[in-house]
Amino acid sequence: xxxxxxxxxxxxxxxxxxxxxxxxxxxxxxxxxxxxxxxxxxxxxxxxxxxxxxxxxxxxxxxxxxxxxxxxxxxxxxxxxxxxxxxxxxxxxxxxxxxxxxxxxxxxxxxxxxxxxxxxxxxxxxxxxxxxxxxxxxxxxxxxxxxxxxxxxxxxxxxxxxxxxxxxxxxxxxxxxxxxxxxxxxxxxxxxxxxxxxxxxxxxxxxxxxxxxxxxxxxxxxxxxxxxxxxxxxxxxxxxxxxxxxxxxxxxxxxxxxxxxxxxxxxxxxxxxxxxxxxxxxxxxxxxxxxxxxxxxxxxxxxxxxxxxxxxxxxxxxxxxxxxxxxxxxxxxxxxxxx
Numbered sequence: 573x574x575x576x577x578x579x580x581x582x583x584x585x586x587x588x589x590x591x592x593x594x595x596x597x598x599x600x601x602x603x604x605x606x607x608x609x610x611x612x613x614x615x616x617x618x619x620x621x622x623x624x625x626x627x628x629x630x631x632x633x634x635x636x637x638x639x640x641x642x643x644x645x646x647x648x649x650x651x652x653x654x655x656x657x658x659x660x661x662x663x664x665x666x667x668x669x670x671x672x673x674x675x676x677x678x679x680x681x682x683x684x685x686x687x688x689x690x691x692x693x694x695x696x697x698x699x700x701x702x703x704x705x706x707x708x709x710x711x712x713x714x715x716x717x718x719x720x721x722x723x724x725x726x727x728x729x730x731x732x733x734x735x736x737x738x739x740x741x742x743x744x745x746x747x748x749x750x751x752x753x754x755x756x757x758x759x760x761x762x763x764x765x766x767x768x769x770x771x772x773x774x775x776x777x778x779x780x781x782x783x784x785x786x787x788x789x790x791x792x793x794x795x796x797x798x799x800x801x802x803x804x805x806x807x808x809x810x811x812x813x814x815x816x817x818x819x820x821x822x823x824x825x826x827x828x829x830x831x832x833x834x835x836x837x838x839x840x841x842x843x844x845x846x847x848x849x850x851x852x853x854x855x856x857x858x859x860x861x862x863x864x865x866x867x868x869x870x871x872x873x874x875x876x877x878x879x880x881x882x883x884x885x886x887x888x889x890x891x892x893x894x895x896x897x898x899x900x901x902x903x904x905x906x907x908x909x910x911x
Contacts, residue, residue, distance in 0.1 A: 576612075579604070583612050587623065587635040588679055591725045594632040609633075622683070637685055652691050655680055677713065678720045711757050711775045716750065718779050719759055723747045726789050729761065732778040742780070745770065746787045751801045756832065758801050762790050769793040771804045802831040803847065810849030814856055814875050818844050819866040828863060845870075853878040 579602055586593060586601060599606045613623050613633060622636045658677040681689065722729040729747045734740050745761035752758075757774035769792075794800035807813050818825050822836050822844035829836060834848030846867075850856035857878040860867060869876050 576615075580612055580615060583609070584616060584621065584635075587616075587621075587633060588682070591721070592626070592632045592634040598633065635683060637683055637689070651680070651684065652688055655684065655688075678717045678724070681717060715777060715779060716757060716774060718781075719747060719750055719774060719777070722783055723749055723759075726787050727783045728785060728787050729783050730780045732780060733772055734776045734778075743772075745772075746790065748790070748792055749797050750774070751797055758805070760792070760797055760801060771801055798831065799835065803835050805832050806834045807847050807849040810851060812851065812853055812856055813847070813849045814860075814872060815870040816846045816848070816860060817868040817870055818846055818863070819868070820844070825863075825865065828865075854882075857882050 582602060583598065586598060595606045595609055598609045602609065602612075604612075613625070616623050624634050624636045626632055626634075655677065658680065719729070721727075726746070728744055730742070730744050732740050733743050743763065744765070745759075745763050747759060747761045749760050750757060751760060759772045759774055759777065761770055761772065762768075763770045792800075817839065819842065821842060822838040825836055825844050825846065829846065834846045837845040837847070839845050848856070848859070850859055853874050856875055860875075860879070861882065869879070
């Protein structure tokens with residue numbers, strides 16, 4: 573059995589992980605009696621943590637926002653600064669920390685007193701970032717935290733979704749995880765109406781609470797959800813799909829090919845495979861040529877026909893155009909500057 577201090581920390585961690593815990597479930601997790609859980613809850617309240625209890629057989633405990641900030645070793649100004657910083661990181665899609673920022677923000681906002689929540693909202697509402705990544709899809713951090721809460725609590729999520737054509741549909745899904753790329757956020761969820769997994773762009777989601785009821789978490793469609801989303805947005809979303817062998821190491825290819833543009837697989841020390849999609853084979857041929865790597869088409873054959881047509885078009889353009897001027901060392905139009 574854990575000693576009292578360790579048990580209190582474990583109890584606090586459990587309360588932060590879920591919206592509400594039945595008393596018996598907490599007792600089972602901690603290896604104590606429900607009476608001990610009630611005493612430990614009182615100790616947390618004495619320390620300033622706002623633990624609320626619901627009466628009845630279906631009741632339980634949840635951690636809420638109180639009149640004072642619980643002892644997080646942060647004063648009010650520090651707590652506001654942390655929350656604003658986390659919202660900024662989440663909204664900017666900063667590689668490597670965006671998803672962590674959303675999880676941390678969800679925990680912090682759950683216990684922030686209302687007066688501090690208003691300060692955070694005001695700062696975010698009236699602050700305009702000067703620099704944003706080119707093409708970055710802005711997502712309201714409040715939407716991200718709402719989606720994160722639904723994923724954490726296994727709550728059926730209701731929202732309006734706007735597709736790439738602008739059409740809006742109402743959805744009710746079982747959310748699983750949020751996945752962040754360098755430019756966008758995606759929600760991976762089970763769609764009961766379509767009886768399949770779906771990927772939704774977070775910037776196209778407008779939540780429509782109330783959410784619920786709770787649902788039993790399902791086995792995800794892939795152990796590597798980042799790979800699953802990458803394959804979906806770069807390949808499965810397109811009718812035209814291809815597999816290419818790039819004659820460069822996968823690390824070099826990854827410097828130019830983002831997860832939203834294709835899925836890379838290591839083949840050898842000097843080659844890698846690229847699975848990607850496009851709106852047409854002509855668009856695919858142009859896209860592949862712009863990568864700047866030597867490559868081989870593995871499938872489909874139709875792509876080689878489009879590449880051959882592009883080659884012929886470029887050849888005809890060269891035949892009609894003036895010969896390029898000679899350049900190089902010692903020539904007035906190229907090489908080292910003439911002294």
